[in-house]
Amino acid sequence: MAVAHLGSITVDCNDPAVLANFWAELLGGVIATSTDKFVSVKLPHLVLTAIRIPNYQPPSWPDESTPKQIHLDLAVADLDAAQAEAVRLGAKLCDYQPAPAKCRVLLDPAGHPFCLCLPPTP
Template sequence: MPIAELRAVALDCRDHLALAEFYAAIIGGTPVRDEEEPDWIELKGHEGTTLAFQQSPGHVPPKWPSVDGSQQLHLDLTVEDIDAAEKQILALGATLLDAGPRDRDWRVYADPAGHPFCLCVG
């Protein structure tokens, strides 16, 4: 029997609404702000674990790859056509960090706040 259930994955960032809208364009859903917690936004209406965004004015983006400023965490997102998905996320403001060999089934990007994430062929 598990001890707990995963409620959400939360990302710190300087502009939580902009980052929530970036991920909504990729995985679906709608950014929802709790009136009692103005520094917290959750992405609702998509399948899977809740993705949340916390306003953090002092946020320093992780460096990838780096032993001094590790990535801290990253998201793996499954896609059918990695080339088509790459064009779309770059247009949304993602940055390519590691394309690797073009026949590899995953690539590493940074979101607009600097968090690394991977597109993976599933």
């Protein structure tokens, strides 16, 4: 039996307001707490927090000279529509796409890679 559940994910960045607003819009959350150091986004079953880190360096994926730090896979029904909306909100499409028919790799405004993925087929 589980003794805990995942309650929060925290991502490093240099501008917590920009990053939190991006994730709030993309995932349909609301800003729950905001300070100069961190901004939390309330989602239905989780809180995502963006925290300011001095001298933050974004990941350099895919070369990994600066590790990606976190990687979220988001299930979507329509890759093209989800990609367009993520880009409109501030994401950038990565040049390297290992499986573009099933999954699209983007970077959030702080440079963290994340994937928009079709659900697996049975």
